[in-house]
Amino acid sequence: MDEIREILPKLQETIRQKDWRTANAMVADLHPPDALELILEMDTSERVIVFRLLKKQTAAEVFTDLPPDQQQILLELFTEKQTAELLEEMDPDDRAEVLDELPAGVVKELLKAISPAEREMTAKLLGYPEGSAGRIMTPEFLEVRPNMTAAEAIQYVRRVGPNKELIYICYVISPHRKLKGTISLRELLFAPPESKVSDIMTPNPIRVYTHDDQEEPANAAVKYDLLAVPVVDTEERLVGVITIDDLTDVLAEEASEDVYRMAGMEELSESYFNTRAGTLFQRRVIWLLLLMVAQTISGGILKYHEASLSAVVALVFFLPMLAGSAGNTATQSAVLVIRGLAVGEIDLRALWRVILRESGIGIALGVILGLVGGIIAYFFGNDPRLFVAVSIAFMLSIFTANIVGAVLPMLFKRLGFDPAITSGPAITTILDITSLTIYFAVAQAVFNLSTA
Amino acid sequence: MDEIREILPKLQETIRQKDWRTANAMVADLHPPDALELILEMDTSERVIVFRLLKKQTAAEVFTDLPPDQQQILLELFTEKQTAELLEEMDPDDRAEVLDELPAGVVKELLKAISPAEREMTAKLLGYPEGSAGRIMTPEFLEVRPNMTAAEAIQYVRRVGPNKELIYICYVISPHRKLKGTISLRELLFAPPESKVSDIMTPNPIRVYTHDDQEEPANAAVKYDLLAVPVVDTEERLVGVITIDDLTDVLAEEASEDVYRMAGMEELSESYFNTRAGTLFQRRVIWLLLLMVAQTISGGILKYHEASLSAVVALVFFLPMLAGSAGNTATQSAVLVIRGLAVGEIDLRALWRVILRESGIGIALGVILGLVGGIIAYFFGNDPRLFVAVSIAFMLSIFTANIVGAVLPMLFKRLGFDPAITSGPAITTILDITSLTIYFAVAQAVFNLSTA
Numbered sequence: 001m002d003e004i005r006e007i008l009p010k011l012q013e014t015i016r017q018k019d020w021r022t023a024n025a026m027v028a029d030l031h032p033p034d035a036l037e038l039i040l041e042m043d044t045s046e047r048v049i050v051f052r053l054l055k056k057q058t059a060a061e062v063f064t065d066l067p068p069d070q071q072q073i074l075l076e077l078f079t080e081k082q083t084a085e086l087l088e089e090m091d092p093d094d095r096a097e098v099l100d101e102l103p104a105g106v107v108k109e110l111l112k113a114i115s116p117a118e119r120e121m122t123a124k125l126l127g128y129p130e131g132s133a134g135r136i137m138t139p140e141f142l143e144v145r146p147n148m149t150a151a152e153a154i155q156y157v158r159r160v161g162p163n164k165e166l167i168y169i170c171y172v173i174s175p176h177r178k179l180k181g182t183i184s185l186r187e188l189l190f191a192p193p194e195s196k197v198s199d200i201m202t203p204n205p206i207r208v209y210t211h212d213d214q215e216e217p218a219n220a221a222v223k224y225d226l227l228a229v230p231v232v233d234t235e236e237r238l239v240g241v242i243t244i245d246d247l248t249d250v251l252a253e254e255a256s257e258d259v260y261r262m263a264g265m266e267e268l269s270e271s272y273f274n275t276r277a278g279t280l281f282q283r284r285v286i287w288l289l290l291l292m293v294a295q296t297i298s299g300g301i302l303k304y305h306e307a308s309l310s311a312v313v314a315l316v317f318f319l320p321m322l323a324g325s326a327g328n329t330a331t332q333s334a335v336l337v338i339r340g341l342a343v344g345e346i347d348l349r350a351l352w353r354v355i356l357r358e359s360g361i362g363i364a365l366g367v368i369l370g371l372v373g374g375i376i377a378y379f380f381g382n383d384p385r386l387f388v389a390v391s392i393a394f395m396l397s398i399f400t401a402n403i404v405g406a407v408l409p410m411l412f413k414r415l416g417f418d419p420a421i422t423s424g425p426a427i428t429t430i431l432d433i434t435s436l437t438i439y440f441a442v443a444q445a446v447f448n449l450s451t452a
Numbered sequence: 453m454d455e456i457r458e459i460l461p462k463l464q465e466t467i468r469q470k471d472w473r474t475a476n477a478m479v480a481d482l483h484p485p486d487a488l489e490l491i492l493e494m495d496t497s498e499r500v501i502v503f504r505l506l507k508k509q510t511a512a513e514v515f516t517d518l519p520p521d522q523q524q525i526l527l528e529l530f531t532e533k534q535t536a537e538l539l540e541e542m543d544p545d546d547r548a549e550v551l552d553e554l555p556a557g558v559v560k561e562l563l564k565a566i567s568p569a570e571r572e573m574t575a576k577l578l579g580y581p582e583g584s585a586g587r588i589m590t591p592e593f594l595e596v597r598p599n600m601t602a603a604e605a606i607q608y609v610r611r612v613g614p615n616k617e618l619i620y621i622c623y624v625i626s627p628h629r630k631l632k633g634t635i636s637l638r639e640l641l642f643a644p645p646e647s648k649v650s651d652i653m654t655p656n657p658i659r660v661y662t663h664d665d666q667e668e669p670a671n672a673a674v675k676y677d678l679l680a681v682p683v684v685d686t687e688e689r690l691v692g693v694i695t696i697d698d699l700t701d702v703l704a705e706e707a708s709e710d711v712y713r714m715a716g717m718e719e720l721s722e723s724y725f726n727t728r729a730g731t732l733f734q735r736r737v738i739w740l741l742l743l744m745v746a747q748t749i750s751g752g753i754l755k756y757h758e759a760s761l762s763a764v765v766a767l768v769f770f771l772p773m774l775a776g777s778a779g780n781t782a783t784q785s786a787v788l789v790i791r792g793l794a795v796g797e798i799d800l801r802a803l804w805r806v807i808l809r810e811s812g813i814g815i816a817l818g819v820i821l822g823l824v825g826g827i828i829a830y831f832f833g834n835d836p837r838l839f840v841a842v843s844i845a846f847m848l849s850i851f852t853a854n855i856v857g858a859v860l861p862m863l864f865k866r867l868g869f870d871p872a873i874t875s876g877p878a879i880t881t882i883l884d885i886t887s888l889t890i891y892f893a894v895a896q897a898v899f900n901l902s903t904a
Contacts, residue, residue: 029654029655031676032676168638189613189619190610190614222704225700248674248703251700255703255707255710260787262876263787264783271792272789272797273805280788280813281816285821287784288780288781288817292824295772296832299769299770299773299832314758316761317754318751319771320750323775325743327880331876332717332736332739332740336720338711340723345724345725346724357729368741369740369741369744376748380755424876429776432776436772
């Protein structure tokens with residue numbers, strides 16, 4: 001970051017002076033993400049020049065990571081040759097990602113610029129739904145036959161490797177293209193040259209299917225320490241591999257997505273400062289209004305019990321404490337289940353096991369919080385009935401909150417929604433309603449009140 | 453998972469029949485995480501047998517991932533030779549992780565079992581603080597000199613590689629062990645055999661320092677698509693590398709940690725079902741009690757305004773809506789800042805820029821929510837003063853909530869705490885207090901009420 005801030009003014013000055021040699025030296029060794037940061041700080045005409053100065057591979061990577069609207073502006077300014085070179089240089093999965101965000105007309109023009117083989121590969125990837133394993137795989141991998149020797153396989157890697165994104169893992173396939181095993185370049189290098197691939201390969205490798213969610217290969221890579229995850233079609237034929245660099249991006253993206261959803265908002269496609277304030281406002285206001293309108297139910301419950309509230313004003317004092325504690329309890333159990341679902345430890349068949357566990361924990365939490373709440377209430381109001389009412393209301397509310405928090409994410413998962421949205425704001429709003437209902441039912445019994 | 457459930461009873465039966473050959477065939481090709489799942493379902497005597505049947509490398513990996521108390525039980529049952537083999541087979545960073553969790557007396561005994569060279573490496577790693585880059589690096593990497601040729605470097609990889617965890621990246625160092633560049637096995641294989649390493653290496657590589665937090669190399673690997681991140685000491689000398697498999701674990705761990713903290717609880721060291729219910733209860737109850745006691749402040753504010761509440765009971769109706777909306781608003785802005793801090797986009801110098809942005813957004817949100825809230829209030833109470841009071845209270849509360857949500861994580865970061873704990877339960881509790889204070893101040897002015 002700091003380095004970029006230093007380079008920027010010097011580079012801009014060099015470009016103004018048309019000193020291409022010096023400018024070239026300044027950007028030649030930049031890592032792609034640093035070049036991207038630099039370019040984001042420049043105006044369009046400077047960008048076009050810098051793209052010409054960058055190494056081809058760096059230029060392709062930087063371009064891939066630019067926001068789509070800025071890609072489009074640049075494409076209009078690039079020469080046809082420059083565009084073709086840029087697209088040819090990209091890995092097929094990156095190319096699919098870029099083309100996916102651009103208008104259909106532009107894409108059609110661009111596809112004409114690249115070779116038919118590359119075009120076909122890209123079109124195939126674009127056929128898989130966004131967020132699926134098929135969409136982020138590369139169809140360029142190294143495949144070897146089980147009856148090859150280690151020496152033959154190494155020769156093959158040396159011959160074909162330069163065009164492949166990944167050369168450290170070879171995939172062993174049958175004549176019908178079924179995935180039989182994997183073998184690493186490491187194993188090939190250190191095995192006796194005459195040994196058979198089928199003898200040294202890892203058989204029955206971890207794989208995912210083209211239509212699997214992209215989280216599946218990402219979780220598999222973490223669990224099994226893989227450099228790449230092979231992707232097969234429904235007939236178990238190998239059609240691509242996803243490399244670890246794309247999978248770490250998925251992990252980072254999914255982590256952000258979960259966190260944003262837990263806070264009741266949609267994730268951002270750009271970073272915080274790169275997102276316009278108006279966009280931030282829009283992403284947030286819908287959820288806030290929705291939750292606010294849901295809270296009118298709480299208002300309705302309170303209005304319904306207006307007479308009770310007038311009779312025992314002290315009941316109001318413990319509303320924030322009760323609703324807050326119930327919301328916090330539910331948030332905790334929801335997050336436990338959400339994480340369990342995300343890493344695959346909890347599945348829907350475990351519903352009763354989860355309910356049983358959280359019932360036990362809910363009782364324990366309810367008793368502790370109920371007693372403490374009751375004591376606080378007693379000292380506030382100096383009325384033993386407050387101790388009884390608040391204690392019982394807390395116990396029941398906390399127990400309910402704990403179960404609702406655990407069950408709601410599973411219900412959402414079952415209905416095909418992201419369980420993460422149940423946590424935080426959504427669940428606290430629901431718990432406000434259940435806690436108030438419980439509270440007034442208990443208070444009316446203890447204080448012998450009747451509804452309006 | 454399903455496969456494991458099928459294998460388990462068969463394997464247990466085979467072991468009972470002492471049919472070692474069949475048992476061996478059943479476990480020989482298991483991936484380490486699957487072998488771990490299997491072993492977690494078995495009793496201790498079965499585990500000892502299965503550990504003998506597993507491949508050495510698999511056994512070492514499975515053992516590393518067992519809970520520490522279960523490692524200790526097994527170590528007492530293993531023969532001295534078995535223990536020594538297991539420890540020798542581990543990578544130095546894994547060995548450090550295992551030894552770190554065991555009692556000092558056991559560690560002393562175990563260190564005797566391994567070779568002096570391995571012992572020294574492990575002791576050095578254990579000298580770095582937990583959670584630091586130095587703790588998770590491996591000191592076994594491939595180093596080449598800048599004046600070597602590509603062919604010489606490949607020969608060196610073939611000769612020394614079998615003992616190294618990572619062979620796909622070589623590190624180019626000066627005579628004083630300073631890190632000059634990196635070169636991948638890919639680049640070496642496809643370069644002309646006579647080309648100099650210094651000409652084809654990537655100069656000025658990304659690096660981290662031994663005492664950096666482990667998040668730094670993990671974020672660097674994601675950003676720069678690295679298979680490993682080199683670790684240098686304060687004098688820029690290369691002392692180790694962290695491989696991508698360890699970094700993806702860090703990413704997954706940090707994502708979980710953030711999510712748990714946002715829900716007001718400490719992260720779990722085991723998975724949900726492997727954590728005892730009592731432990732879950734303990735992790736949760738402290739936070740819940742703390743937040744509950746903090747909520748007595750809200751109770752105090754309400755008690756202080758008892759007279760106002762008795763005079764205008766309708767004021768109570770909008771308490772959950774107001775406190776809920778303020779809490780949700782603050783949660784949103786907190787999460788935006790927490791994510792920005794986590795990925796390094798926002799730093800503390802950006803404080804005023806963040807405040808400025810969130811002020812603007814806070815005004816917009818406040819106006820919209822205030823008007824909607826006021827209208828709802830009017831229809832509830834049929835009193836124009838309610839419209840005025842609720843509208844103004846909402847506008848001020850939402851604006852305040854938005855700023856507090858954005859500033860609090862930065863304050864926590866500044867004080868050296870994890871910003872993630874400010875989100876969710878903690879911030880909603882704080883916002884209950886600020887919203888109530890604002891609400892009553894506004895209501896008293898509008899309804900011309902005096903405090904008790």
